Amino acid sequence: MGYVAARGGLRAIRAAERLIRRRRREAAAPEVSDEQFLAHLEPLVDRVIAEGGVWAPELAAAALRQGRGDPIEAAHLMRSYRSTLPVVARAEADADEMEVLRRIVPAYRNPPGPQLLGLTADYTGRILETTAVSDTADPSEITEVVDAPVAELSETADRRPTRLLDVLRALDLVVDRRRRDDPDPVDVTAVAVRPPAPRSGRLSVMARAETGALVNLWYRNILGPDGYLHEITLGEVRHGRLPVRLAHPRTGKPVTIGAVRVTEVEAIEDLDGVDEDRGRLDVGYGMCFGHNEKKAIAMANLDIACHRDAGRTQLEQSVLLTSDGLEATGFLEHLKLPHYVTFRSIVERKNAVREMAERP
């Protein structure tokens, strides 16, 4: 009977699992190794780390392999792995201690500290190369180009440059919104955040958000029908290594346990509201795991936009409840589940409406 055939059961599930494994095993080329992911597909690995919410590059590589390169699938594997881990301690990091690998300040021609271009394709003509870089480039030329500017940097001053924000503050150009009470940030994996949420909750949600979703949210708010956003000027775009500290479980003293790579953005906002300090600027903030400038910039602009919006529109709700990649795709894909119980109910009401309309 057709009804029985439509049911899957355990055999069908196992067969589907075997099919994926066989596809991976019997593909025309060997599976991509951790090393290959980490060495060549860093932007992809970084996205999975950020959306998965776990700093574990090797696990992100393994998740990408298992998910056959689908970043959402890989982030899901990372997050469900994360759910098995108990929280044993809270680490701390001070963004001022970041050792920058790249830093640009679009707001000034000569900002304090270096304009350090670093790894970027921003100014490279996007011309498709069909041969591998190892086959074409002259090795000596590559070494020369990359190493020269790095050597000129003095380690202490230029790798940990002053923030533009500090200069703007010294010039009394910025509204001071620094908190003195230093509360613990909201852990969005343990607390359901809804508007109005603390700023740390908004920032955490955006740090784990799907990059495309955040970029689209930014774009539709800049140019789309919503129009809540003001375009910011970038004060800092940084990518670097951030030392992470933990209180030692025996001595209680802070110990540096390692470093994570993060992208950090400070977005300068031109205040123009009637109830705002129109003689000063304000700042939005973005930080996420890995090298992902698109995400950090969208985040910083949305951060200041949510602050200025102050609950007047549903912007914060959009940020908190519609930017998560796993939530959106999981909900979308659940439409593939059987819905014949609900559909039968829908059809029954259609008949009821028609019957009522045809009644004399």
Added chain:
Amino acid sequence: MSVSAILPDARPANVMDDGATREIRRAVLTAIAVPGYQVPFGSREMPVARGWGSGGLQITLAMAGPDDVVKVIDQGDDEGVNAVNLRRLIVAATGADETTVPAEATIIQTRHRIPEDPMHNGQVLVLQVPEPEPLRGVERDTRELERMHAEADYARLWVSLYEDRVRNGVITQTTGYPCMVGGRDGGRYVISTTPIPRWDVPRLHRSAFLSLFGAGRAKRIYAVPPDTDVEPLTFTDVPFEVETTPGAACERCGSSESYLVSIPASDAAGPAVERWVCSDTDWCRRRSESQP
């Protein structure tokens, strides 16, 4: 020295760590204490995607142990692929036994149905909820929704039901019918009976069993305790209607007193014919087997 030597609790769990288990149990207890109130909880990511039963799964995992017997159904079917997948996960993570017979189960996790068999006190029904908000159709702003529930301001929901009735001659709400927990007069919170058919709604009313609703994506848990009034929102002169199709009967067990789902005719050339079968496959199987 390893981390686990210093911190014995730092051992990774099977699917969900103990801290989450404790938190979900607390949320469940709050939900039982305040029937119908949507309790926020820090929903964890599960090995199944959001919208695929991650809320129900977290409740079941937080409750079940080796002494439990679980039944998992999707659309009333124990063999639906997602039901099978969830059952596999639950059994592996908790050591519980599995069954398809409702009477044998201590916990029944379900998507879209309540089993046809009467259930007894002590049993727990865990419903997977895609969207817990009964007011979603009349309000989108979460802050306003919070206020409406806090003030029991359900006026716009009543108006929407009235308008529906005036426009269509019938109330066209299909599944997830809004109900007042605690009764229309003495009740406090309106819930979405998400998304069981109207057929199953009366079976929540003064039920012997405990119903727990888990919404993983929306991060909400709510409950209907045993012996609690659950009344569908309807007008005194407009009776609540469950799904009925005159003349329809299950072609396997002959039932016309269960929730039936349709099998449309595959022959497009002939006149449209619908055949019917029970959505609750285990109930149907036992009925068929007991017939000569």
